[in-house]
Amino acid sequence: KRGDISVRSALTIHRGTANQSQKSRPALVLGVDAPDARNAERHDLQFTRSYYETIPVEHRKHFACRIVEELEPIVQAHTIEGLVMGEV
Numbered sequence: 001k002r003g004d005i006s007v008r009s010a011l012t013i014h015r016g017t018a019n020q021s022q023k024s025r026p027a028l029v030l031g032v033d034a035p036d037a038r039n040a041e042r043h044d045l046q047f048t049r050s051y052y053e054t055i056p057v058e059h060r061k062h063f064a065c066r067i068v069e070e071l072e073p074i075v076q077a078h079t080i081e082g083l084v085m086g087e088v
Contacts, residue, residue, distance in 0.1 A: 040064035044074050 045065040052060065052067050 046071055046074075 045063060046068050047055075047063070047065055048071060049067050049069060052065075055063075
C-alpha cells in the first residue's frame with residue numbers, strides 16, 4: 001500500500017559516472033509503470049526462459065517482457081537530459 005516503499009530514479013545509482021575500479025557495480029533497477037502508460041516497448045524488459053520459469057505464475061502476468069534464451073543488449077530508447085555516459 002502507499003508509503004511502503006521509497007522510489008528513486010535509476011540515475012541516482014551511479015549518476016552516470018564511469019567505473020574507475022576493477023570491481024563491478026551491479027544494480028537492480030525495477031521499473032513500475034501505470035497500467036495505461038504503455039512504456040514497456042521503450043524499456044525492453046527481458047527474462048531468460050530458464051529464469052522466467054522460476055517466477056510464480058501469478059507474478060508473471062504482471063510483466064510486459066520478452067522471453068529470450070540469452071539476454072540481449074538493451075538500446076536506450078529515450079534521451080535523458082544531463083546524463084553523463086562515463087565521459088565528461
